[in-house]
Amino acid sequence: MIKIKFSKIELRDLAKAWLIISIAFAIVLSGGVLGTFFIANVILSAVTVGVGFLLHEMGHKIVAQRYGCFAEFRADNFMLLVAVLTSFLGVVFAAPGAVMIAGHVGKERNGKISLAGPATNLVLAILFIGLAFIFTEGFIARIISFGVLVNVWLGLFNLIPVWLLDGKKILKWNKLVYFITLGIGIFLFVIRYYLPLAPLF
Numbered sequence: 113m114i115k116i117k118f119s120k121i122e123l124r125d126l127a128k129a130w131l132i133i134s135i136a137f138a139i140v141l142s143g144g145v146l147g148t149f150f151i152a153n154v155i156l157s158a159v160t161v162g163v164g165f166l167l168h169e170m171g172h173k174i175v176a177q178r179y180g181c182f183a184e185f186r187a188d189n190f191m192l193l194v195a196v197l198t199s200f201l202g203v204v205f206a207a208p209g210a211v212m213i214a215g216h217v218g219k220e221r222n223g224k225i226s227l228a229g230p231a232t233n234l235v236l237a238i239l240f241i242g243l244a245f246i247f248t249e250g251f252i253a254r255i256i257s258f259g260v261l262v263n264v265w266l267g268l269f270n271l272i273p274v275w276l277l278d279g280k281k282i283l284k285w286n287k288l289v290y291f292i293t294l295g296i297g298i299f300l301f302v303i304r305y306y307l308p309l310a311p312l313f
Contacts, residue, residue, distance in 0.1 A: 181215030223285020
């Protein structure tokens with residue numbers, strides 16, 4: 113079994129990206145007002161957006177390292193700044209960084225490494241949906257509701273088959289796998305409207 117390795121630089125970059133993305137989304141949820149509910153929204157964002165982002169990147173890293181590749185996350189400081197600045201406009205342009213991969217990666221391996229990210233988000237969305245039937249009120253219910261929304265969105269966004277997004281590499285590797293994964297994402301996006309999810313605001 114291959115041991116998953118983390119460097120000090122990578123752990124620092126992961127923590128930095130997690131914190132800043134959580135703050136950016138908390139600013140949006142707080143309507144740009146850094147008041148009473150801001151800290152609560154930072155916590156909410158850290159547990160939902162932060163975990164979704166972190167585990168998405170870890171999905172890529174774990175599969176890549178199991179193939180014997182070098183794989184480490186690096187934060188993009190400029191894009192983290194953009195995320196915070198755009199959050200005051202009510203949106204977050206979030207591209208906090210990426211897992212840098214080096215080694216022998218063919219079309220199949222690259223497809224599987226790419227699939228690991230959005231697949232992780234869709235699994236998280238399903239887990240949050242399960243919790244929605246247990247916790248129906250209060251702050252935990254709000255975390256669950258946002259967790260479903262964020263992870264479905266992250267999964268579907270990364271499945272867009274363009275540019276450097278995961279979807280392009282998955283589609284190139286295996287069209288059936290791509291459309292099955294996309295179908296699951298769309299299904300989750302639709303059914304969330306029929307679930308007993310707490311309001312976000």
